[in-house]
Amino acid sequence: MTDIFDDRIDHGPRSLEALEARLARDLDLLTLPPADWVPPQDGALDVAIIGAGMAGLTAAFALRKVGISNIRLFDRAPPGREGPWATYARMETLRSPKTLTGPALGLPNLTFRAWYEAQFGRVAWETLHRIPRLQWLEYLTWYRRVTNPPVENGTALTGLTGDADGVTLDLAGPEGARRVRARRVILANGRDGLGGPFIPPFWRAVDKRFWSHAHETIDFAALRGKTVAVLGAGAGAVDNAAEALEQGAAKVYMLVRRAELPRINKGLGAGHPGNVLAFHTLTDEQRWAYNQYIAETGVPAPHNSMLRCSRHANFALLTRCPIEAAEPEGGRLRLRTGRGTVTVDHVVLATGFAVDWAQRPELAEIARHTLLWRDRFTPPGQENSEFALHPYLGADFEFLERTPGAAPWLNRVHAFNFAAVLSHGKVTGDIPGISAGAERLADSITAALFTEDYDHHWQRLIDFATPELLGDEWTEAEGF
Structure with missing residues (x-):
């Protein structure tokens, strides 16, 4: 283990000011970002990015690292509220190990660890178990400040279409509705980027006053003294159950359909560079x-999240407990389950997200034309799997046409959100692989822009006339 008291060890900057000076020095040594090389085209952006959370910020800086700076990010949230961290995320700490470098893009002084140690010291880092959720948001706010991307907050995408030469974005923001033209678009719009909360059909018929989805705003304070049921077996269910308990709910039931609670995070078994860097090269069958x-x-x-619930005596976990019926009864909701009947005041559905194109009307043109996994490959018997509606993406995260020639602009739009997981693995939104995904995306957009502008770059080569030799560096030999 590292000796944190060894004076020979560089303990790094002791303030954010010093850290930022060191980061600036790193960028200077690496000559980053390089000079712009993409020729401007009729006032269009080279890249428009929808979303200024972790994925959007990382993609933006990855582009700037390869000399693409005519970009802009649009996020419907106000500054500092991008992503889930201050909204529906309710965990105490991140689920990822603290040692992951996340969106740092290979720059040590851009990591969370560098940011944390500059403020709290090496000893505090060594004793930190996992990263507090809101502290991660503070780090991302700092990341945005030091990478300085052009972000327009309070601006929502309302429509997306295009032609063979580019993409047209309809936007609604503080200045009203407007259109923006871009050569490429990155959808870095999160876990619900191509859909929204998954609501089981059964619950759509139940009066909404009795239930909330875990990924919407919930007034937990109003549940003080109430009986709450949380449906689900994952981390989101545990986080919401804990929030209800800590806000004073009289009783919280966590109702799980499975025979037992999952115990092993199989995703960690795939957390190595081979999977991160090469998942998209697997066959369809293997990726599925x-x-x-x-x-x-x-x-x-996570272990600490489960303990957050179980330390409350008024918490009850019930497995093998599917909901068979839900009926209003005297202002409350009577649930008939596989293990009996329970009456509650409110139900929280921790049922995750779904690719559900109907919840994203702004992406209607993509939904109409894009190739889905069900169009390309589904194993026998799994035609109704949730994965069947995921987009079947190309090697550069780009959408592909279901009917060739019907939407020639579609491959100019790149899905850098959770819906890319089936095609590319977890490199578009999860902390472990976000840098690798962003760098691959930036490389692919670099290649696309360069090849599209070949004539310009060829002429630039022909026109280049800065002499290396001036003619006075030597004397011609005579006598031959």
Whole structure:
């Protein structure tokens, strides 16, 4: 183990100011970002990025590292509220190990660890178990400040279409509705980027006053003294149950359909560079099998999250407990389950997200034209799997046409959100692989822009006339 008291060890900057100076020095030594090389085209952006959370910020800086700076990020949230961290995320700490470098893109002084140690010291880092959720948001806010991308907050995408030469974005923001033209678009819009909360059909018929989805705003304070049921077996269910308990709920039931709670995070078994860097090169059958297996085995809540619930005497976990019926009864909701009947005041559905194109009307043109996994490959008997509606993406995260020639602009739009997991693995939104995904995306966009502008770059080569030799560096030999 590192000797944190050894004076010979560089303990790093002792303030954010010093850290930022060191980061600036790193960028200077690496000559980053390089000079712009993409020729401007009729006022269009080279790249528009939808979303300024972790994925959007990482993609933006990865582009700037390869000399693409005519970009802009659009996020519907106000500054500092991008992503899930201050909204529906309710865990105390991140689920990822603290040692992951996340969006640092290979720069040590851009890591969370560097940011943390600059403020709290090496000893505090060594004793830290996992990263507090809101502290991660503070780090991302700092990341945005030091990488300085052009972000427009309070601006929502309302429509997306295009032609063979580019993409047209309809936006609604503080200045009203407007259109922006871009050569490429990155959808870095999160876990619900191509859909929204998954609501089981059964619950759509139940009066909404009796239930909430875990990924919407919930007034937990209003549940003080109430009986709450949380449906689900994953980390989200545990986090919401804990929130209800800590806000004073009289009783919280966590109702799980599975025979037992998942205990092993199979995803960690795939957390190595081979999987991160090469998942997209696997066959369709292999990629489907990986994702389906992890989904079927389930992802458990972290150890500390489970203890957050079980330390409350008024918490009850029930497995083998599917909901068979839900009926209003005297202002409450009577649940008939596989293990009996319970009456509750409110139900929280921790049922995750789904690719559900109907929940994203702004992406209607993509939904109409894009190739889905069900169009390309589904194993026998799994035609109704949740994965069937995921987009079948190309090697550069790009959408592909279902009917060739019907939407020639579609491959100019790149899915850098959770819906890319089936095609590319977890490199578009999860902390472990976000840098690798962003760098591969930036490389692919670099290649696309360079080849599209070949004539310009060829002429630039022909026109280049800065002499290396001036003619006075030597004397011609005579006598031959």
